[in-house]
Amino acid sequence: xxxxxxxxxxxxxxxASVIFFIVTNSFASPxxxxxxxxxxxxxxxxxxxxxxGKQMVEKRFGNDVKISVVENVPEGPDATRVIRELAKQGNxxxxxxxxxxxxxxxxxxxxxxxIKFEHITGYKRSKNVATGNIxxxxxxxxxxxxxxxxxxxxxxxxxxxxxxxxxxxxINAFAQGLRSVNKDASISVIWANTWYDPVKEADAxxxxxAEGADILAQHTDSPAMLQIAEKNGALGFGQSTDxxxxxxxxxLFASENNWGPYYIKKIEQLQNGKWNTGDxxxxxxxxEWGGISSDMLTISKFQNMPDSVAKKAEEAVNGIKxxxxxxxxxxxxxxxxKEIIPAGKTLDDxxxxxxxxxxxxxxxxxxx
Amino acid sequence: xxxxxxxxxxxxxxxxxxxxxELVTEKSGVLNLGVEGMMxxxxxxxxxxxxxxxxxxxxxxxxAMSGLFMACIFSVFTINFMxxxxxxxxxxxxxxxxxxxxxxxPLVGKTIPSLPKIEIFLLSDIPFIGNILFKQDLVAxxxxxxxxxITYFLKYSKPGIILRAVGDNHTSAHSxxxxxxxxxxxATCFGGMCAGVGGAYIPLVLTPxxxxxxxxxxxxxxxxxxxxxxxxPWRIIVGALIFGGITIAQLVGxxxxxxxxxxxxxxxxxxxxxxALTIISSRISKxxxxxxxxxxxxxxxxx
Numbered sequence: 224x225x226x227x228x229x230x231x232x233x234x235x236x237x238x239a240s241v242i243f244f245i246v247t248n249s250f251a252s253p254x255x256x257x258x259x260x261x262x263x264x265x266x267x268x269x270x271x272x273x274x275x276g277k278q279m280v281e282k283r284f285g286n287d288v289k290i291s292v293v294e295n296v297p298e299g300p301d302a303t304r305v306i307r308e309l310a311k312q313g314n315x316x317x318x319x320x321x322x323x324x325x326x327x328x329x330x331x332x333x334x335x336x337x338i339k340f341e342h343i344t345g346y347k348r349s350k351n352v353a354t355g356n357i358x359x360x361x362x363x364x365x366x367x368x369x370x371x372x373x374x375x376x377x378x379x380x381x382x383x384x385x386x387x388x389x390x391x392x393x394i395n396a397f398a399q400g401l402r403s404v405n406k407d408a409s410i411s412v413i414w415a416n417t418w419y420d421p422v423k424e425a426d427a428x429x430x431x432x433a434e435g436a437d438i439l440a441q442h443t444d445s446p447a448m449l450q451i452a453e454k455n456g457a458l459g460f461g462q463s464t465d466x467x468x469x470x471x472x473x474x475l476f477a478s479e480n481n482w483g484p485y486y487i488k489k490i491e492q493l494q495n496g497k498w499n500t501g502d503x504x505x506x507x508x509x510x511e512w513g514g515i516s517s518d519m520l521t522i523s524k525f526q527n528m529p530d531s532v533a534k535k536a537e538e539a540v541n542g543i544k545x546x547x548x549x550x551x552x553x554x555x556x557x558x559x560x561k562e563i564i565p566a567g568k569t570l571d572d573x574x575x576x577x578x579x580x581x582x583x584x585x586x587x588x589x590x591x
Numbered sequence: 592x593x594x595x596x597x598x599x600x601x602x603x604x605x606x607x608x609x610x611x612x613e614l615v616t617e618k619s620g621v622l623n624l625g626v627e628g629m630m631x632x633x634x635x636x637x638x639x640x641x642x643x644x645x646x647x648x649x650x651x652x653x654x655a656m657s658g659l660f661m662a663c664i665f666s667v668f669t670i671n672f673m674x675x676x677x678x679x680x681x682x683x684x685x686x687x688x689x690x691x692x693x694x695x696x697p698l699v700g701k702t703i704p705s706l707p708k709i710e711i712f713l714l715s716d717i718p719f720i721g722n723i724l725f726k727q728d729l730v731a732x733x734x735x736x737x738x739x740x741i742t743y744f745l746k747y748s749k750p751g752i753i754l755r756a757v758g759d760n761h762t763s764a765h766s767x768x769x770x771x772x773x774x775x776x777x778a779t780c781f782g783g784m785c786a787g788v789g790g791a792y793i794p795l796v797l798t799p800x801x802x803x804x805x806x807x808x809x810x811x812x813x814x815x816x817x818x819x820x821x822x823x824p825w826r827i828i829v830g831a832l833i834f835g836g837i838t839i840a841q842l843v844g845x846x847x848x849x850x851x852x853x854x855x856x857x858x859x860x861x862x863x864x865x866x867a868l869t870i871i872s873s874r875i876s877k878x879x880x881x882x883x884x885x886x887x888x889x890x891x892x893x894x
Contacts, residue, residue, distance in 0.1 A: 262803060263692060266700040295692075380846065413845040416854060420807040421798040423838075426602055430842040433594040445805075447798040450702065468700055469800060587848035 253289040254494055256280065257314035259305055260294045261321040268444045270294075272463045272480035273320045273343075279483030280490065288490065298323025303330055310335040316493050318486065319343065322389075328352055339498050341489055343482075344389070346576070353500040355485050358514030359389070360396035360575070361543050362478025363440070364550045365522060366460045367400020368539045369475050370408070370438040372532045373458060377408040380431025382441040382448055384418045386590050390442045391578045396550050397440060398584035400539065410585045411436065421447040432457050438475075449473050458527060465523045476536070477523040484518055485511050512572065516544045551575065556583050595839060596723050600731065601797060603835035605630065605789040605806075607734045609813035610820070610827045611741055612658075612785020617817060618745060619778035620758035620885035624680025625665055626786050627810025628687025632657040633790030635691040638801045641703040641794075650706070650795045651730060651788055658787020659780055661687055666779045670772050673889040688804060698801040706730065706795045730792050735828075737785070742824045754778060758883035761890045771890050786810065819867050821874075821881045830867070837863055 264274035280288060291314060296305045302324050309317050310331055316339040319328045325345035332340045332352045340352040348354055370379050379401065383390045394412060401408050411434065413427040424443050428451035431439055439459035441448045449470035452459040461467065461477025489511070492498040501511070513519030522540055525533040542548030551570035555563040557580045564570060579589055609626050616623050623629075636657030637650035665683050668674045706728040715725040744751040754774055757764045761771045790806055798805070812834060820826035837859045844851060874881075 263696065265696075265802065411846045411848065413842050414854075417807070419802075419804075421800075421802060421805045422602070422605075422793060422807060422809070425798045426598060426839060427842050429598045430595065430839060430846055433598070434843070434846045436846075445798070445802055446800060450798055450800065454705070469702055587845070588850070590852040590854060 253287050254284070254316070254490060255289045255291070255312070255314040256490060257306075257309035257312070257317035258290065258292045259296050259302065259309070259317070259319045259321075259324060260292060261296065261298070261323075263294045266464075267446055267466055267469070268463045269480070270320070273318075273482055275464075276482030276486050280486045283483075283487050284490065287494075296324075299327070302327040306331040306340075307334065310338050315339065316341065316490060316498075320482075339489075339493055348500050350500070353489070353498075353511070355482075355489075355511040357480050357482075357519045358512060359478065359480075359520065360392045360550065361514040362520050362522060363393040363396040364400035364543065364548075365476075365536055365539050366440055366478070367397040367402075368404055369400075369460075369525075369528065369532060369536050370397070370440065371401040371403070371405030372535060373475065373528060374405070374408050374438045376435050376437045377405070378434070378436040378438075379408060379410045380428065380434070380436030380439045381410050381412045382424060382427045382431070382439070382443055383412055383414050384443045385416060386414055388576045388578050391581070391589060392575045393442055394585055395578060395582040398582045399550050402584045403539075404535065408584070412581075412585065412587060414590060415443050417443070419444045421445040424448050425451050428452060428457075428459075429455075446470070461523065467523070467526065472527060475527055476525050479521045479523055481519050481521050485513060514543070515540060516546075557581060558583050558585050558587075593719065593722055595843065599832065599835040599839045600723070600727070602838055603831040604731055604734055605792045605797075605809055606813050606816055606834060607738070607827060607831040608730065608789030608792065609786040609810060610816040610831065611734070611738050611824060612782035612789070613813060614817050614820065614822060614824060614827065615741060615745075615754070615785075616778050616782030617886055618758045618822060618883055619754050619775045620761055620883050620888065620890070621669065621775050621779050621782075622676045622680065622887040623662070623665055623669075623683075623779060623782055624677060624814065625661060625683030625687065625810075626782075626813050627806060627808065628684035629658040629661040629783050629786035630790030630793075630806045630810045630813075631684075631687050631691045631804070632661050633787030634793050634805060635695040635698065635801060636787065637791030638698050638701075638703060638794045639694070642698065642701055645704075647704055647706045647795055648729070650703070650791055651733075654787040654791025654795075655784040656787065658783040658785070658790065660783075661787075662780045662783020665783070666776050669889065670775050670779070673891060676887050676889065684810070692803045695801045695803060701800065703794065703799050705799055706792075728796060730788060730795070733788070738824050738828060745824070755883070758885055761885045761888070765890070765892075772892075775890070786813070789813065815868075822883065833863060833867075 258277055260270045262270045264271045293305050296302050306327055318341045320343045322344045328340050328342045329352055342354050344356045345354045398410055415423050415427055424445050425447040428439055428448040432455050437457050439448055439452050439457055441462050446466045446469040449459050449466050453470035453473040458473050458475050461474050463480050465477045467474040525536055549569050553564040553568040554566040557563055609630055613626055633654035637654035640653030641647050641650040668679045669676045708726050708728055711725040715721045753769055757771050757774045765771045816827055816830045819830040841859055
């Protein structure tokens with residue numbers, strides 16, 4: 224009798240839980256989305272671009288999503304704690320928006336196999352960790368075209384953060400753009416060995432100008448370089464977001480990161496049960512590597528340049544969009560004269576992530 | 592060449608200001624590790640003041656006041672409540688990083704006019720030297736003036752000698768009747784004001800905007816400079832210029848494509864600091880009077 228009662232009870236409990244499950248799912252609760260930011264968003268640069276993306280998500284989904292954001296999360300053990308906390312709070316998809324969150328994201332993902340993770344700019348994936356990135360180098364090519372047409376001294380000063388493939392492919396794309404319009408100009412690179420140190424970036428910009436550069440480009444995060452350019456009558460390009468407020472007379476244009484479409488796409492995939500990590504090779508870029516053609520990279524207004532230059536730049540943008548310009552098409556020769564690929568071939572995405580050389584048009588040698 | 596030297600000088604001035612202030616603080620026996628935090632609050636205070644009052648000179652005053660505010664917090668805890676100076680100093684920096692982030696949030700994205708250069712009559716017309724030495728901004732002149740004054744103050748003036756006495760042996764100083772706590776308060780506040788002006792120099796001259804944590808570790812270098820200078824004021828100038836010089840030299844080396852890896856060049860300034868520290872400390876063992884003997888020790892009234 225007791226056994227029977229137990230059986231009836233467990234049957235009841237089971238059916239109750241099934242009913243509960245069905246009921247809760249039919250009244251779709253908002254999708255819980257988590258974001259991890261490296262800094263406070265402010266109003267320029269890397270994290271601000273992510274903030275704009277988040278705002279697009281809010282606009283698109285309204286009450287269908289519930290967003291939690293954690294700002295100012297240092298890369299390393301703190302990140303692990305923050306990501307785990309977001310996972311525990313029941314977020315269904317978590318976007319970790321800096322390269323240094325790669326290992327923490329993977330670690331937490333292992334502990335929460337049912338939660339989807341999206342790591343920005345990483346190169347490692349797992350069952351529930353996808354990666355997203357932007358083809359920043361396409362914007363660099365346009366910068367190169369504009370720089371080549373605007374320079375008077377034929378010296379371009381470039382400030383890089385760290386000599387990693389991501390930054391090097393940007394320099395090389397810049398060189399390709401530069402040489403497509405001006406064979407005499409060349410690029411000098413200063414490595415800041417930091418993503419963010421306004422004083423050092425300003426110093427590097429001053430040194431470039433003292434060495435004769437009249438166009439500056441940067442792959443670091445602060446607007447310091449443009450401010451120095453503004454003060455010294457040089458020209459330059461904004462990073463990640465429009466920086467013309469800092470340098471109204473110096474900014475030629477900015478390559479703007481547009482993460483919104485990617486966020487929206489991945490959240491939609493999750494809601495439709497179609498979320499996946501893509502099927503490209505695991506070791507680079509990941510499943511979502513969009514550029515100008517997919518609107519993940521946008522080009523701000525061309526300014527401080529003659530119409531003829533703006534027109535050429537516009538043509539280059541369209542060329543990249545419709546595929547008629549292949550940035551890394553052969554023949555490619557590195558700056559020591561060694562052939563990388565012959566005419567007729569184009570570097571594939573994997574080769575871009577293995578770049579450890581400068582193409583023709585860049586001075587010096589990649590450190591390390 | 593000239594513009595490179597000017598860049599070196601400009602890079603050195605925040606270090607110079609912060610270091611001379613910390614030197615006086617340490618001479619009184621107080622080790623304030625909050626220099627980075629005081630510089631940050633100086634930077635945000637200066638920027639806010641210039642945006643509000645639209646005159647870069649108010650930025651210097653506001654920077655000094657913001658640094659002073661932080662130094663007062665530090666003094667209350669370490670001097671009156673006798674907390675551990677190292678922990679409190681570190682805490683001050685962390686606190687200031689957060690506070691300035693909060694206070695600076697509405698300032699992000701705004702730019703301000705730079706501090707104007709002041710040409711000194713006739714002297715600024717000397718070729719080369721005139722441009723470098725006599726066409727600087729007020730803070731640059733101020734920093735050199737302060738160093739000269741402090742040298743005199745510590746060496747020859749009575750209050751300066753009392754301050755050193757407090758730093759070397761607070762128990763004896765107290766027993767002869769000197770107000771140890773009051774003197775330490777003054778010295779710490781002076782240090783805070785100098786650090787604030789040093790921090791203010793960054794948005795006022797170097798990069799006229801606010802962004803969180805924009806001092807990027809310069810407060811720690813200022814602390815190292817004090818040791819590098821073995822608590823002798825004029826050596827801070829040498830140290831700051833060496834530091835600035837190597838920083839700029841490594842950037843120039845990269846731009847010109849010298850065949851040295853940039854990572855090695857980037858660590859040169861720090862390497863130079865360590866080498867200098869080693870040389871100095873080997874000298875100290877022979878002549879033990881360089882370090883203020885009561886440095887970092889809390890003073891209890893009842894002793």
